[in-house]
Amino acid sequence: MSEAVAIYSTLSKQKEPVTPGPEGVVRIYACGPTVYGRVHIGNARPYIVFSVLKRFLERRGMRTLFVSNLTDVNDKIYVAAREQGISSSELAENCSEAYVEDTDRLGLGRPDLEPRVTESMPEIIDVIQTLVDKGLAYAAGGDVYFRVDRFARYGALSGRDLDEMVSNEPGEGKENPLDFALWKGRKPDEDTWWESPWGDGRPGWHIECSAMSVTALGRDFEIHGGGLDLAFPHHENEIAQSEGATDERMAQIWMHNEMLELSGDKMSKSVGNIALLHEVLDEWPAEVVLAYFLRAHYRSKLPFSDAHLADAAEVCERIRNGARAIDRAMGSPGEATNPQLARALVAARRDFYAALDDDFGTPGAFAALFDLIRAINQAVEGDRPTAGQLQEVRRELVEMLDVFGLAGLAKGEGAVPAEVIDLLAEREAARDARDFERADVARDQILELGFELRDTPEGPQVYPR
């Protein structure tokens, strides 16, 4: 393994080394969803990218603390709840549960903390108070706004010049149209609100992340992530709030994932028929969805379609067959170590981690994985490795797959039903009698029972499909 993990930062526009913070922990904050409906497939990208990043850093021997929030107070939630005729808190609660449920199905584990806005009100009010005290924010007609022209670095993340920016966001009491809301006074048609020094109301969209990140991770944490679409204004505003309040850097690396291209014929944002994550997971196994996302670099736009998922399914199948080849060979291993396989294992391991070290290059890591798979297949067909070598290769393969949450692809298959065993025997008898018609009937019956038959040097094998 090389010495350093580097990640591209949107702020510095270059790759920067990931250096663990105090107590050797890499602290990661990634903006989570606003819960006003079931999350769509695009929302899954940051969840997957940052969850897998955490898994990778830990495999690399680092300790991590990964925090991803749920925004459960927001204009969209009020609107959606009104449309559905339920209270906004009920909608937010339902959608929060659904989000956890849907993303759980990806099998990547949960972030270490998933704070919610509704549970972070004291911290939020605290940060706002600090900003008001420091003259960086002001109350106006029940609202509180951030004075953008008091924060010199405003625009640094998104490369915007304050003088050239135009705002069309309403706000009666604003000093400057570009000032953004930290606190919004209660409106008559809003059914949830909190008390504050500036009157009843609720937090603005950006302040929650400043408050929750500093509460959970402290100042100057290592990685702040989210979708690229959040860079402006959300992250720009977070920086202004957090750094304005603490006079310290908010985060070292600003890591943004590119967007999914959801503009295919079958769906469009304007039509609102974007595939929902849970629907996709009803159609495809989690491994397929993970392979689909991870085969592309996180900073690349990624087109979404059934054809792409079908492609990812083939990718998974090839990996699965590689693991099966090892297991099959274990039944009749060789006498000596296979040197080609030994070399391939070293190379795959090196290339896999080198690719990830360099700006989380998951596509390159996949390439390394496939190089290993080919070497495995070659070895199983050629000079059979020893059982010990097979075991070692299997262990390493599973370890790499596990970084991506794909270890399930190398899981041994479950027991084969007696019915299938009987048919298998029947087919063998038929083949011995050279009655291939009967043999093929048995094979078709096995297929109907959900198993695929493959003849191998070790005799016929059946695999679930």
Added chain:
RNA sequence: GGCGACGUGGCGAAGCUGGCUAACGCGGCGGUCUGCAAAACCGUUAUUCGCGGGUUCGAGUCCCGCCGUCGCCUCCA
């Protein structure tokens, strides 16, 4: 209009601190294995990286222009 990203084979996708024969996967084609398949293996599938210039001994990789696609521009992951 402003800011930014990107255009690599039939498809997806690496490479882009310039220099071995342009990774890897899917698909196609030919072969091996098989009774036939499936899986796997072997070979093949871009003299070429949107187009046009330039810099350089040398560029997909740097610079300029053009064409095209996309994201953001005050609450979209």
